[in-house]
Amino acid sequence: MSKFWTQTLIGVTIIGLFFGWIRHVDAQAEQDAQLLLNEAKPFIQSDYKVTFKYTGYYGTCDGSDSKIMTAGASLSHELGVKESNNQVLPSQPAIFTIRSEVEPGAVMTLTVASPVGQSACYAVVRLDASGHVDQDHLLKWQEQMSTRLKDQGIPGNWNVMMQGNAASDVISSQSNPKEFLKDLAHTYKGNVVESYEDDTTYSLSLASTAFEGFITSGKHKVNVQIALHQDTTSGLWRLTVGTPVITMEY
Structure with missing residues (x-):
């Protein structure tokens, strides 16, 4: 994970925890994820990818590289991360990163870092999986990880995303990509509160x-x-959905 994205995630967490802009009820996290994935499947090709991401406050590290590494090692043990490849990335502040294959096609990453000029530590737990991994396994992993994070006293929120090429039979039946998104929005029983578009992107x-x-x-x-988002080389449309928001490149 790059320093830029790690710092971005930490920034989102700080906003959510201290200004109340992010809300999530733990008991509903898995239901939100299941609904997001199930309703998107008719609109997306089968070679999609799924990302589960939990971002939360993890005590204080006093901006110390050694304390960040110690905190990361301790949390990885408590979360049951077995195989690891941890390192201090060549940036300031120090970033602890450890990765483990949960099952074929699904990789978990734990990142612990501290914002510049702050003593607080933040943890990001992420699972990246292909569409071939059993969805029930992914939801079970999320449920178990929610329990472990709660046991560690780490307040935070889940963000779930799905990305892949739009189903060709569905999008080809629409003369306008806006209609494709409108149909998906209707499936989610959603009211549009914000929108964006340019030559190749609609959201x-x-x-x-x-x-x-x-x-x-x-x-x-x-x-x-x-x-x-339309790839200008292939002409294919890439669909990305996320709850509550998308935090990956379209």
């Missing part, structure tokens, strides 16, 4: 009572984001 932010997790953007509650 919608939705408020949906079907989901529990949300962020507040301006005056709006956002539960789901959906986006289409």
Whole structure:
């Protein structure tokens, strides 16, 4: 994980924890994930990828490289990360990263870092999986990880995303990519509260009572984001969905 993305995730966490912009009910996290994935499947090709990401506050490290590494090693043990490849990345502050294959096609990454000028430590637990991994296994992993993180007293929130090429039969039946997104938004029972478009990208932010997790953007509650981006070389449309938001490149 690059320093840029790690720092971005830490920034989002600080906003959520201290300004109340992010809310999530633990008991609903797995239900939100299941709903997001199930409803998107008719709209996406089977070679998609799924990302589960939990970001939370993990005590104080006093900006010390050694304390960050110690905190990371301790947390990795408590979370049951067995195979590892940890390192201090060549940046300031120090970043602890450890990776483990959960099962073929699914890799877990734990990152522990501290923002510049702060004593706090933050943990990011991430699972990247291919669409060929059994979805029930992924949801079970999320449930177990939620319990372990709660046991460690790490407050935070889940972010779940799915990305792959849009189903060709579905998008080809639409004369306008906006209609494709409109149909998906309807599937999520979402009301559009924000939108963006340019020559190759269309995205919608939705408020949906079907989901529990949300962020507040301006005056709006956002539960789901959906986006289409066209590859200018292949002409294919890439679909990305996320709850409560998308934090990967479209």
